[in-house]
Amino acid sequence: MSRLPLHTLETAPEASRPFLEKSLAANGFLPNLVASLANAPTALETYLSVGAINARASLTLAEREVVQITAAGIHGCGFCVAGHTAVALKKAQLPEALLNAIRDQDKLSDARLDAVAVFTRAIIATRGAVSDAKLAAFKAAGFDDAAALEVVLGVSLATLCNFSNNLSQNELNPQLAAYRWEPKAKAA
Template sequence: MSRLPLLTPNSAPEASRPYLERAQAANGFLPNLVASLANAPTALETYLTVAEINGRSGLTLAERETVQITAAAIHGCGFCVAGHTAVALKKAQLDAPLVEAIRAQRTLTDTRLNAVAVFTRAVIATRGAVADEALSAFHAAGFSDANALEVVLGVSLATLCNFANNLAQNPLNPELAAYRWDAGQFAA
């Protein structure tokens, strides 16, 4: 049970209703993250707006989902790990063993995605003050300065939704049950 009310388009503040309707139409269900964020219309608007902007970044969908899963695992947000696992498998078409390695924070067989995961962990661990070597390694994998900032963008998006879910203690929607992740399974 969520510690915060899970709102619907009928019970949410007026300012949250269009965002809830949009999220429900896009997903085919109302994710509990969105339902809880509806308690603060500006938080819900920020989450959906930043998610849309993040989707336009120069990183591929697979790279963006690597950032999201990596950050969610570090932040202990099982809801977001599950949700982004679904996207990584269904939309980004990543194979299951690779996604499991991202979830477990292991070295990835895909060298580009591994560079994204390693850089994401460095950004989070250092609060952005990554060592010159970390940035150089990211560049050596073929990424630009813009991509480095886009990882920061992805981490900022992840931080908002991971922390909101951790605060609310949102239960996993049944639609995401197959992608369940338990933070206790892995050491970040």
């Protein structure tokens, strides 16, 4: 059970209702993340606005999903890993084996996507202060300065979602149950 109220169109603060309607129309259901963010209309607006801005980035959908799943895994947000797994499979058409490697924070068979995952982990680990070598490796994979900043944008969006879900302790919606994720146990 979520720690914060999960709002519906009827119970949400007036300022959150248009955003709930938009999310319901886009998803066909109201994700518990959105229902809990409705407690703070500005947080909900920020999430949807930044998400729309992130979708306009030069990074491909697959690359943006690598950022989202990588960040969510690091942040321990099973809800977001599941939600972005659904997008990665259904919309970005990522192969299941590649997706499992992303979820497990393993090396990816696709060199370009692996560069995105490695750079995302470096951005999070260093709070953006990546080494010259990490930035050069990202650029050597075919990315530019704009893409590097778009990874930061994606991490920022993920942080809002991941931390909100972790705070709320949102349960996974039934529509996302098939994509459930638990962190892989690391050998000691």
